[in-house]
Amino acid sequence: MDFTFFWETAVLILSGILLLRIAGRKSISQMTLAQTVVMISLGTIIVQPIVQKSMWKALAGAAIFVAAIVILEYLQLKLNFFEKFITGKSKIIIQDGKLNIKNMKKLRLTVDQLEMRMRNKGITRMEDIKMATIEPNGQLGYELVDDAKPLTVGEFKKILNDYLPALAMTSEQKKEPARPTIFEELNKSIKQHNPKYLQ
Secondary structure (H helix, E strand, C coil): CCCHHHHHHHHHHHHHHHHHHHHCCCCHHHCCHHHHHHHHHHHHHHHHHHHHCCHHHHHHHHHHHHHHHHHHHHHHHHCHHHHHHHCCCCEEEEECCEECHHHHHHHCCCHHHHHHHHHHCCCCCHHHEEEEEECCCCCEEEEECHHHCCCCHHHHHHHHHHHCHHHHHHHHHCCCCCCCCHHHHHHHHHHHHCCHHHC
């Protein structure tokens, strides 16, 4: 039995993972159009040797595609007009609770699709949105009006200090010692397993 097929497939999979790690960690939903096209092409190239028996040419082609991503992202960092051309800019679709129909038509975005994205973000009323955009990666960005924003811990503490100083002081006095977080426990376990020369 010829095992060449198995080790070549393993090499291709590991190489594909390595190349994708170099390209960067992004889910499909966070990728721009150009990145999605390159990633799909990369997957197609890696699969080709299983049919065409040309592993090294496939890896070279995949490496070229990843190099293209790295170069494109570098140029986007350096050149603003290039970023606008490749990635695009955010489009405003809601302003002060009202739909921007012109931009929605450009994006080919229906009201039902927009409402689905709003529900995914936990937004129930369009009037609660001060501004909403569709980002280059397809995600919904938004800012709520002041009355619809959730109360933060910092704002709650400020209210306590401004209006109920005695209550705030009492709660501080009764405060229990802080329990270690899961990240502190993780750091401890890492230090315990590390050799002395690495600490």
